[in-house]
Amino acid sequence: QKEVEQDPGPLSVPEGAIVSLNCTYSNSAFQYFMWYRQYSRKGPELLMYTYSSGNKEDGRFTAQVDKSSKYISLFIRDSQPSDSATYLCAMSARTNAGKSTFGDGTTLTVKP
Amino acid sequence: NAGVTQTPKFRILKIGQSMTLQCTQDMNHNYMYWYRQDPGMGLKLIYYSVGAGITDKGEVPNGYNVSRSTTEDFPLRLELAAPSQTSVYFCASSYSRSAEQETQYFGPGTRLLVL
Numbered sequence: 001q002k003e004v005e006q007d008p009g010p011l012s013v014p015e016g017a018i019v020s021l022n023c024t025y026s027n028s029a030f031q032y033f034m035w036y037r038q039y040s041r042k043g044p045e046l047l048m049y050t051y052s053s054g055n056k057e058d059g060r061f062t063a064q065v066d067k068s069s070k071y072i073s074l075f076i077r078d079s080q081p082s083d084s085a086t087y088l089c090a091m092s093a094r095t096n097a098g099k100s101t102f103g104d105g106t107t108l109t110v111k112p
Numbered sequence: 113n114a115g116v117t118q119t120p121k122f123r124i125l126k127i128g129q130s131m132t133l134q135c136t137q138d139m140n141h142n143y144m145y146w147y148r149q150d151p152g153m154g155l156k157l158i159y160y161s162v163g164a165g166i167t168d169k170g171e172v173p174n175g176y177n178v179s180r181s182t183t184e185d186f187p188l189r190l191e192l193a194a195p196s197q198t199s200v201y202f203c204a205s206s207y208s209r210s211a212e213q214e215t216q217y218f219g220p221g222t223r224l225l226v227l
Contacts, residue, residue: 006154034215043116043202043218044155088154099145099170100216104154 003027006089006103015112019076023089023103026070030091033065034100035074038086047087048074079110113138116219118203124225125193133188133222135203143206144186145170145216146178148199155202161186193226200224 006023013019021035031052036044048063050056050072056063062075072091076083086107090100119134137144142163147155157170161180175197177189186205190197200223204216 004154036218041221043204043220045218046215049215099157099160102154104152 001026004089004091004101004103007106008104009106010109011106012109012111013079015079015081015110017079017110019079019083019108019110021074021076021087021089021106021108023072023091024070025072025091025101027091027093027101028067028070029093030101031094032092032100033063033072034090034092035061035063036088036090036102038088038105040085044088076108079108081110081112084109115139116203116205116217118201118219118222120222121220122223122225124227125190126227127193127195129193130189130191131193131224133190133201133203133224135186135188135219136184137186137203137205137217137219138184139205139207139217140183141205141207141217142183144180145204145206146176146186146188147202147204148172148197149202149221150199158188158201190224195226198224198226 004025033050035048037047038044050063053067060077064073086105088105089103092100116137145160146158159178161167203219206216
C-alpha cells in the first residue's frame with residue numbers, strides 16, 4: 001500500500017466552481033504538507049505549504065490538514081481556466097533529508 | 113536567479129547507449145534530488161544528495177548513478193539505457209536550514225525516450 005494516496009481524477013469543473021482535492025496518508029511521522037501545481041510539460045511548482053494540522057489560506061486557495069484522520073485537502077474557490085493543471089500533494093517527516101513522498105496527482109480542468 | 117536548470121530538454125537514446133542529464137541550481141541549496149515521472153504517475157525519487165560529496169539512493173536507483181562534486185551541480189548518469197527508462201526526469205533542490213526546508217524547487221524536466 002502506498003504511503004500517500006491521492007484522489008485520482010481527472011476532475012472537470014465549470015469556471016467559478018469550488019474544487020476540492022484530497023490526499024490520505026499512512027505515515028504518522030509526516031509533519032510537513034505541500035501542494036504542488038504542475039502545468040502540462042512543466043516542472044512542479046510549490047503552491048501551498050503547511051506545517052502540522054490546521055488551515056492555511058492564500059487568496060483563492062486553502063490548504064487543510066487533519067493529522068488525526070491523516071487527511072489533507074486543497075480547496076480552490078472561484079476556479080479559473082488558468083487553474084487547469086495537475087495538482088500533486090507531498091508530505092515529509094522532520095530530519096528526513098528533505099525527502100518528500102508525493103501522491104500520483106489529480107488533473108483538473110476548469111472549463112470557461 | 114535562474115533557479116534550477118536542466119539540460120537537455122529532450123533526448124532520444126538507443127537501447128544500450130549511455131548519457132548524462134545535467135542539473136544546476138544557483139540558489140545555494142544544499143539538498144538536491146532526481147525524480148522520474150511516468151505518464152499519469154507521481155514523482156519517484158531516484159537519488160538525492162544532502163551536500164557536495166554525499167549522495168544516497170532513493171526509491172528507484174537501479175540503472176542510474178549520480179555524483180555531487182559541487183553545491184551547484186548534480187548530474188544523473190544513465191548507463192546501458194533500457195526502454196523502461198523512458199520517462200520525464202526532474203531535478204529539484206531545497207535548503208535544509210530554511211524553516212520551509214521541505215519545499216523543493218523543480219527544474220523544467222528532461223524528456224527521455226529510449227528506443
